[in-house]
Amino acid sequence: MRIPFMSMFISSPFEGLEEHAEKVKEGAWVFQRAIECIIEDRCEDFEEFRKDIDKLESEADAIKRRLRGHMPKGTLLAVDKFQLFRYLREQDKVLDAVEESLDWLSFRAAAGIPQVLEKDFMLLVEAVIDPLEELSKMAAEAHKYFSNFSDTQRLVVKDMIRTLRQYEHEADKLEDAVKDKIFNTIDDAVAVFHLIRLTEIIGSIADHAENAGDMMRAMVAK
Amino acid sequence: MEMNAEMIVFALALLFGFYMAWSVGANDVANAMGTSVGSGALTLRNAVILAAILEFSGAFFVGSHVSETVRKGIIDTQSFNDQPMLLAYGMLAAMLAAAAWLQFASYYGWPISTTHSIVGAIIGFGMVVGGASAVHWGKVGAIVSSWVISPLLSGTIAFFLFSFIRRKVFDSATPVLKAKQLTPYLVFFVFSILSLVMVFKGLKNLHLDLPLTQALLMAAGIGLVAAVVSHFLLKNVQEIPDEAETLPPSWSLSIGLGRADKNLKKALESSSADMQPELEDILERVGRMKAEVKQKTDSEMEVVSYQKVERIFVYLQILSAGFVAFAHGANDVANAIGPLAAVINIVKTGTVAMETAVPTWVLALGGTGIIIGLATWGWRVIETVGKRITDLTPSRGFSAEFSAAVTIVLASKLGIPISTTHTLVGAVLGVGLARGLEALNLRTVRDIVISWVVTIPVGAGLTILLFYIFRWIFE
Numbered sequence: 001m002r003i004p005f006m007s008m009f010i011s012s013p014f015e016g017l018e019e020h021a022e023k024v025k026e027g028a029w030v031f032q033r034a035i036e037c038i039i040e041d042r043c044e045d046f047e048e049f050r051k052d053i054d055k056l057e058s059e060a061d062a063i064k065r066r067l068r069g070h071m072p073k074g075t076l077l078a079v080d081k082f083q084l085f086r087y088l089r090e091q092d093k094v095l096d097a098v099e100e101s102l103d104w105l106s107f108r109a110a111a112g113i114p115q116v117l118e119k120d121f122m123l124l125v126e127a128v129i130d131p132l133e134e135l136s137k138m139a140a141e142a143h144k145y146f147s148n149f150s151d152t153q154r155l156v157v158k159d160m161i162r163t164l165r166q167y168e169h170e171a172d173k174l175e176d177a178v179k180d181k182i183f184n185t186i187d188d189a190v191a192v193f194h195l196i197r198l199t200e201i202i203g204s205i206a207d208h209a210e211n212a213g214d215m216m217r218a219m220v221a222k
Numbered sequence: 223m224e225m226n227a228e229m230i231v232f233a234l235a236l237l238f239g240f241y242m243a244w245s246v247g248a249n250d251v252a253n254a255m256g257t258s259v260g261s262g263a264l265t266l267r268n269a270v271i272l273a274a275i276l277e278f279s280g281a282f283f284v285g286s287h288v289s290e291t292v293r294k295g296i297i298d299t300q301s302f303n304d305q306p307m308l309l310a311y312g313m314l315a316a317m318l319a320a321a322a323w324l325q326f327a328s329y330y331g332w333p334i335s336t337t338h339s340i341v342g343a344i345i346g347f348g349m350v351v352g353g354a355s356a357v358h359w360g361k362v363g364a365i366v367s368s369w370v371i372s373p374l375l376s377g378t379i380a381f382f383l384f385s386f387i388r389r390k391v392f393d394s395a396t397p398v399l400k401a402k403q404l405t406p407y408l409v410f411f412v413f414s415i416l417s418l419v420m421v422f423k424g425l426k427n428l429h430l431d432l433p434l435t436q437a438l439l440m441a442a443g444i445g446l447v448a449a450v451v452s453h454f455l456l457k458n459v460q461e462i463p464d465e466a467e468t469l470p471p472s473w474s475l476s477i478g479l480g481r482a483d484k485n486l487k488k489a490l491e492s493s494s495a496d497m498q499p500e501l502e503d504i505l506e507r508v509g510r511m512k513a514e515v516k517q518k519t520d521s522e523m524e525v526v527s528y529q530k531v532e533r534i535f536v537y538l539q540i541l542s543a544g545f546v547a548f549a550h551g552a553n554d555v556a557n558a559i560g561p562l563a564a565v566i567n568i569v570k571t572g573t574v575a576m577e578t579a580v581p582t583w584v585l586a587l588g589g590t591g592i593i594i595g596l597a598t599w600g601w602r603v604i605e606t607v608g609k610r611i612t613d614l615t616p617s618r619g620f621s622a623e624f625s626a627a628v629t630i631v632l633a634s635k636l637g638i639p640i641s642t643t644h645t646l647v648g649a650v651l652g653v654g655l656a657r658g659l660e661a662l663n664l665r666t667v668r669d670i671v672i673s674w675v676v677t678i679p680v681g682a683g684l685t686i687l688l689f690y691i692f693r694w695i696f697e
Contacts (some may be wrong), residue, residue, distance in 0.1 A: 009614075010663045012660035075663060147660060
């Protein structure tokens with residue numbers, strides 16, 4: 001068949017973005033349970049959770065590669081291709097950061113998180129989960145926007161980006177508070193180093209989510 | 223012996239001409255109907271029936287303009303006055319060469335155009351046999367430049383048309399209402415333009431070719447009637463989604479929670495003091511849930527209303543698809559019957575004098591060939607296109623098809639053979655640039671440009687080769 005008309009159409013990358021965001025959200029939930037597990041005294045499933053995250057991360061990577069690979073040079077998109085890839089990279093980094101934080105924790109799994117800091121870490125983790133949930137909602141709404149370009153839908157997406165920023169700000173404040181408390185309550189230098197670094201990695205999860213939101217803001221700009 | 227050769231040439235011309243018509247019907251009708259099947263606007267069966275009727279009508283009623291050009295506009299037939307049969311062999315060779323090249327390209331899926339093949343073939347023959355002076359270079363220049371201009375034109379129209387629809391309908395807070403308001407105007411344009419084409423020196427075969435002012439008046443009248451009818455038909459479309467069919471699943475959940483909330487409040491009023499804290503707690507939880515579900519429902523309702531808009535555009539898309547089928551029949555039938563009519567004329571009169579018009583029965587033959595092509599192979603292509611291209615929703619499909627149809631019809635009126643496929647590709651691109659499509663592969667454009675460059679030399683070369691073979695056989 002000689003149908004030039006047909007070869008013009010390629011599958012939309014926004015579907016893939018949504019799928020990728022979904023993996024990030026799943027990762028967020030596993031992450032939360034893993035941290036809860038560490039905080040409980042006898043955590044036996046931690047390694048399981050880590051494996052789950054590894055699996056999710058590689059699945060997300062596969063989606064990312066698929067998206068990049070199926071974007072021929074002459075693809076006309078409603079958004080700048082670079083913006084799309086930058087967005088995807090940031091969204092992917094979220095999961096990388098989740099994975100890294102569990103890896104980092106595992107290096108001193110026996111020591112775990114000191115009792116005085118348990119509550120603070122729980123709060124911090126909760127604070128970084130919020131933006132991730134918002135991120136996956138935003139990806140779904142953005143997909144809708146890119147299929148109908150309605151102005152009301154654009155406002156919905158913009159609204160979510162704003163919420164995302166707020167969440168990140170909250171997480172930032174908590175991160176600072178946790179760091180402050182670590183320096184003031186822990187004396188062991190190795191533990192301080194481990195915990196400070198852990199706090200930073202967890203904090204960076206929200207940062208990447210916010211960056212993804214910023215890229216989305218550029219993508220939905222008129 | 224001489225008589226026999228002429229009869230064989232005649233028979234072969236019929237065969238090749240029919241084959242070209244078949245090829246047009248088999249491959250190119252999908253352009254008009256494929257996306258309507260893909261968007262669910264038409265079932266495959268209805269699409270094939272509609273296409274068959276309109277392709278035939280286009281070919282039969284308006285097809286003669288372009289056929290005349292292909293028959294005698296590209297090369298100067300007078301230079302073959304001394305040896306009319308040479309021209310007959312040439313046209314025969316051109317048809318076979320174009321058909322073979324099409325078959326070959328179809329096998330590999332190359333985006334070449336039926337029109338370009340046949341025009342290239344005729345130019346090649348004219349140049350080699352009649353010399354460079356035998357080719358009407360002015361006309362050829364116009365034809366070739368139209369190949370570049372037609373996709374650009376259809377793309378530009380599609381860009382502005384879809385941008386307009388997007389701004390007016392999709393960006394508005396009440397898309398369904400806006401779509402209902404806009405549709406009669408669009409219907410007016412579609413019908414007016416279509417009727418203008420038909421009656422303004424178009425329906426020669428029905429002796430219905432009116433001068434411009436009369437044609438304009440009549441077209442406007444028909445458009446107005448159609449618009450008014452569409453206005454009343456649209457009254458049935460409700461802005462609030464009707465039950466069952468389109469309501470999001472969370473809708474009933476939201477209503478149920480609302481009722482629970484109300485009943486709980488009643489229960490709270492008549493409850494004893496010791497039960498109140500617990501009831502308040504439940505009430506608060508229900509309230510939270512209600513708010514959550516409402517948010518979800520709202521966003522789903524948004525989607526529902528866009529589906530509704532697209533359902534209105536379904537009718538416009540069917541209209542524009544029919545328009546494309548008609549225009550396509552009018553323009554592309556010439557590829558088959560232009561050369562065929564030339565051969566018939568020579569065999570019948572023994573001269574190249576071409577004062578007589580293309581015979582009606584030849585136009586009918588071309589139209590029939592297109593229908594048979596559609597029935598035997600074309601429906602499969604339509605099905606394939608329909609399955610693969612689902613991104614082109616009715617509003618997008620309408621914009622692209624309408625723009626392509628206007629461009630094709632314009633070219634048909636001017637007697638210029640253009641590629642309907644390439645014109646449609648231009649129109650789809652226009653919609654894409656107006657941010658109507660999520661992703662498009664621009665490589666197709668590159669492939670089409672390559673096909674422009676390749677098709678003419680290949681068609682010409684093959685024709686020349688076949689011409690010498692025919693002459694050797696018959697003389």
